[in-house]
Amino acid sequence: MGAVGLAGIVGLALALVPAFAGSFAVDFVTRIMITAIFAASLDLLVGATGLVCFGQAAFFGIGAYAAVLLTPSDGTAAVLWMLPACMACAAGYALAIGALALRTRGAYFIMITLAFAQMAYYIAHDTALGGGTDGIYLPARPTLGFGLDLGRAAILHGFVLVNLAVVFGFLALLLRSRFGRALAGIRENEQRMRAAGFSTYPYKLAAFAVSGAIAGLAGFLFAIKDGFVNPELLAWHESGAILVIVILGGLGTLRGALMGAVAFALLREFFQSETVFGTFARHWNLGFGLAIIACVALLPRGLAGVPAQWRVRAAARPTRRGAVR
Amino acid sequence: MSDADVWMRARDITHRWGGLVAVDRVSIALERGGVHALIGTNGAGKSTLVNILSGELVPTEGRVELLARDVSGWPQPRRARAGIGRSYQRSTIFARFTVFENCRLAAQAAEQRPWNWWRDARRCEASAAAARAALARTGLDDVLDRSAGLLSHGQKRQLELAMCLATGPKVLLLDEPLAGTGPEETDRMLGLLAELRQDHAILLVEHDMDAVFRIADRITVMVNGAVLASGTPLAVRQDPAVQAAYLGGH
Amino acid sequence: MDLVTFLIQCLNSLQYGLLLFLVASGLTLIFGIMGVINLAHGSFYMIGAYMAFALAPIVGAAVGGGFFATLLVGFVLAVVLGYAIEWCFFSFLYGREHLQQVLMTYGLILVFEELRSLLVGDEVHGVAPPPLLSGSLPLGHVMTYPVYRLFMSGVCLAIAAGLYFVFTRTRLGMMIRAGSVNPEMVQSLGIDIKFLFRIVFAAGTALAALAGMVAAPVSSVYPGMGNSVLILCFVIVVVGGIGSVRGALLAALLIGAVDTFGKVLLPQAAGVLVYVLMALILLWKPQGLLRAG
Numbered sequence A: 001m002g003a004v005g006l007a008g009i010v011g012l013a014l015a016l017v018p019a020f021a022g023s024f025a026v027d028f029v030t031r032i033m034i035t036a037i038f039a040a041s042l043d044l045l046v047g048a049t050g051l052v053c054f055g056q057a058a059f060f061g062i063g064a065y066a067a068v069l070l071t072p073s074d075g076t077a078a079v080l081w082m083l084p085a086c087m088a089c090a091a092g093y094a095l096a097i098g099a100l101a102l103r104t105r106g107a108y109f110i111m112i113t114l115a116f117a118q119m120a121y122y123i124a125h126d127t128a129l130g131g132g133t134d135g136i137y138l139p140a141r142p143t144l145g146f147g148l149d150l151g152r153a154a155i156l157h158g159f160v161l162v163n164l165a166v167v168f169g170f171l172a173l174l175l176r177s178r179f180g181r182a183l184a185g186i187r188e189n190e191q192r193m194r195a196a197g198f199s200t201y202p203y204k205l206a207a208f209a210v211s212g213a214i215a216g217l218a219g220f221l222f223a224i225k226d227g228f229v230n231p232e233l234l235a236w237h238e239s240g241a242i243l244v245i246v247i248l249g250g251l252g253t254l255r256g257a258l259m260g261a262v263a264f265a266l267l268r269e270f271f272q273s274e275t276v277f278g279t280f281a282r283h284w285n286l287g288f289g290l291a292i293i294a295c296v297a298l299l300p301r302g303l304a305g306v307p308a309q310w311r312v313r314a315a316a317r318p319t320r321r322g323a324v325r
Numbered sequence B: 001m002s003d004a005d006v007w008m009r010a011r012d013i014t015h016r017w018g019g020l021v022a023v024d025r026v027s028i029a030l031e032r033g034g035v036h037a038l039i040g041t042n043g044a045g046k047s048t049l050v051n052i053l054s055g056e057l058v059p060t061e062g063r064v065e066l067l068a069r070d071v072s073g074w075p076q077p078r079r080a081r082a083g084i085g086r087s088y089q090r091s092t093i094f095a096r097f098t099v100f101e102n103c104r105l106a107a108q109a110a111e112q113r114p115w116n117w118w119r120d121a122r123r124c125e126a127s128a129a130a131a132r133a134a135l136a137r138t139g140l141d142d143v144l145d146r147s148a149g150l151l152s153h154g155q156k157r158q159l160e161l162a163m164c165l166a167t168g169p170k171v172l173l174l175d176e177p178l179a180g181t182g183p184e185e186t187d188r189m190l191g192l193l194a195e196l197r198q199d200h201a202i203l204l205v206e207h208d209m210d211a212v213f214r215i216a217d218r219i220t221v222m223v224n225g226a227v228l229a230s231g232t233p234l235a236v237r238q239d240p241a242v243q244a245a246y247l248g249g250h
Numbered sequence C: 001m002d003l004v005t006f007l008i009q010c011l012n013s014l015q016y017g018l019l020l021f022l023v024a025s026g027l028t029l030i031f032g033i034m035g036v037i038n039l040a041h042g043s044f045y046m047i048g049a050y051m052a053f054a055l056a057p058i059v060g061a062a063v064g065g066g067f068f069a070t071l072l073v074g075f076v077l078a079v080v081l082g083y084a085i086e087w088c089f090f091s092f093l094y095g096r097e098h099l100q101q102v103l104m105t106y107g108l109i110l111v112f113e114e115l116r117s118l119l120v121g122d123e124v125h126g127v128a129p130p131p132l133l134s135g136s137l138p139l140g141h142v143m144t145y146p147v148y149r150l151f152m153s154g155v156c157l158a159i160a161a162g163l164y165f166v167f168t169r170t171r172l173g174m175m176i177r178a179g180s181v182n183p184e185m186v187q188s189l190g191i192d193i194k195f196l197f198r199i200v201f202a203a204g205t206a207l208a209a210l211a212g213m214v215a216a217p218v219s220s221v222y223p224g225m226g227n228s229v230l231i232l233c234f235v236i237v238v239v240g241g242i243g244s245v246r247g248a249l250l251a252a253l254l255i256g257a258v259d260t261f262g263k264v265l266l267p268q269a270a271g272v273l274v275y276v277l278m279a280l281i282l283l284w285k286p287q288g289l290l291r292a293g
Helices: A003-020 A023-048 A056-070 A079-101 A106-126 A153-176 A178-196 A200-226 A236-249 A254-271 A274-298 A303-316 B046-054 B076-083 B099-108 B125-137 B153-165 B183-199 B209-215 B233-238 B240-247 C003-034 C041-063 C067-090 C098-119 C147-169 C171-181 C183-188 C193-219 C225-240 C245-265 C267-284
Strands: B006-017 B020-031 B035-040 B061-066 B084-087 B171-175 B201-205 B218-223 B226-231 C136-139 C143-146
Touching (some): A023 A254, A056 A106, A079 A200, A153 A254, A178 A200, A178 B099, B006 B046, B020 B035, B020 B046, B020 B226, B035 B209, B046 B076, B099 B153, B183 B201, B218 B240, C003 C143, C003 C171, C003 C245, C098 C225, C143 C147, C147 C171, C147 C193, C183 C193
Parallel strands (some): B084 B171
16 A cells, blocks of 8 residues: 555545534544644654654744734735744744753753743743733734635635645655654664764754744644634643654654544543543543553553554464574 | 874873873874774773774863874764764664664765755665675675664674774774674674775774784783883783783783 | 842842752752653642641641641651652653653643642642741841741751761762662662662652742642742753752752842743743853762
């Protein structure tokens, strides 16, 4: 069947959703696609390069806030310039954080990314720029051109789908390119990469900037979908959640980003459902937290790794009486 | 020893960790066509010296020259690109990649072109050819598609050396390549080193004394961070200070 | 700003910095010795504060004790809780990748927050300082300074001194330091390294809980207190220097000062100033202020 064929089928299925489903379902699927783009951006850092970033929500939030703040109060903006501008804002912050954070390693890197993301949160939360705790409404949706109105759910859905396809296509090419292979080498054994002659800092910084840009794109799409942004988008709980999604789906695989987004959305609907849990549904984070703990303990390679795990277990059975490698 | 053949030189290298002197005014020269062995007990400062030569450590004092250029301030990747290949005592191979991809990726360092994001790296002819050549030289061309983590210990050491060679270096810094290898593999490795010495300058850190005396053209003995003796194998073996301090009843 | 106000803010900085150091020292301990990054560390601070609130009436009714009795009971409970948590969740995180540690401890944060919400609720509470310490000392002609805040600084200093003593002068401290450098060797010497790690973890989390209990009368008890403290702890560890406890103290005092004076001088930017400080220090010294040791 091949990966491209599978992607085509999934893409087609997603494209047909507005034709067959009600408005709630369309909104749900659009949201999942935006989350998948967000997850893919983090996967580039964590899965592909081995950099555990706990501040991805900052780039998402900056992309979203940029969309709102760059819209002129009297007229409308054009997607043509606004989309790259929002990505550039997010990428800029990523470059600034990356330049400082990438000079450390391991746990210190994680701590610094968390701290700088929190700085962005405070800027949104406390300063006049951010509009405070209440957040800001998007004055008007940007125009797409060709007479397409992003205010209509089906059009927006299609637009997000196109972005998803472009991002995933780009990342697929990037990961198998020289740059992507170098990132993989850095993840596997940075010492060997340096000994061979790769200056690893510029590679990691570039990955950081690209990741920030893609997360900013997801934020931009979110802003034009919901028409409203607030500081909680940059809260570190969001950074934690997207990290969980990436792990849940499976590190280092693009389809894992999509699977993780789907699984997370379904899990959250389930845990938040009052019909199942009654008033206890308010405390859905408890179930979520326990699920994360269980996942780390039982599923070391995420959902995408489950088939491989089953295969390994099946192959190991007949040889159990003989020597196992 | 003509100066043009000295491809790497360290002058008066001293390195201090706080109060401890790990390397004490060591000078060493690596010439093309020779295997220069560096021996000494554990803690003698050999690894520190090699890390200083490769660029992983900045010495407290001293100069490092590569191909007649002062590279003392150069970080490791830059020195590697200028012609140093380094192998480690504990293999730094990419366990999850195939043997071929291990070498190809290492070879990619010589011609990186990271901006070319749309082209499949495996289509890169230059790195593929360099990898195949290095793997053929080290005798691994029958396991190209095997996952590197599944190789035997001896094969992993061979792969480590192949990755070293993949970038076409002039100077080889080899840290205990024979560690844990059996007699057959040791013979093979020494044969390979004999071949390589013609167009490389090789520094060999080793504990296996038989191997050292078989292959080395010059030997430097380090004790407590300083050079105890340096010269031809015969001279070193007969040096009474060396016999007392290190070779014991050899 | 006149001299008395300045003095008051200095005292506040000191008190806040020392409190932060108390919490951060637990984090540095656990990370430095066991190599585990524990995001749930802030939750123990929050648990401590809520314990101070929730236990006070119980301790008062059962034993007739006041604030100090509550403190003692809370501390013992925190040690037990830390011991249990380490045994259940953390013991198999050692040696795992940081990513898994981050995820699991993030899950723990969520669990702790919801459990607190279920057991004690989400309201903000005040805790009264003990009558003995609720007075004020006069400063200058008009101003006074709360005795309790001085008590807080005193407690933090005493504990810091105690930690220093245990680590450098006792056998236990020696074993712990050895265990962090070479656990296998320590184990082969017949010392139970698992038990040692469990003690260290329990101590680290108990320190955080104690800090929360001591801070409760001043900062009041509210749901998000664990998270804000945690991130400040991370900033302290990063600014202070990799592996350096002395650096953590220096950083904590610095951050205490920046935060306190920032709130007074630039209230709009107060939340951001600490991070700007971190950015500037990292620009100047990428590995933090001090080296380990």
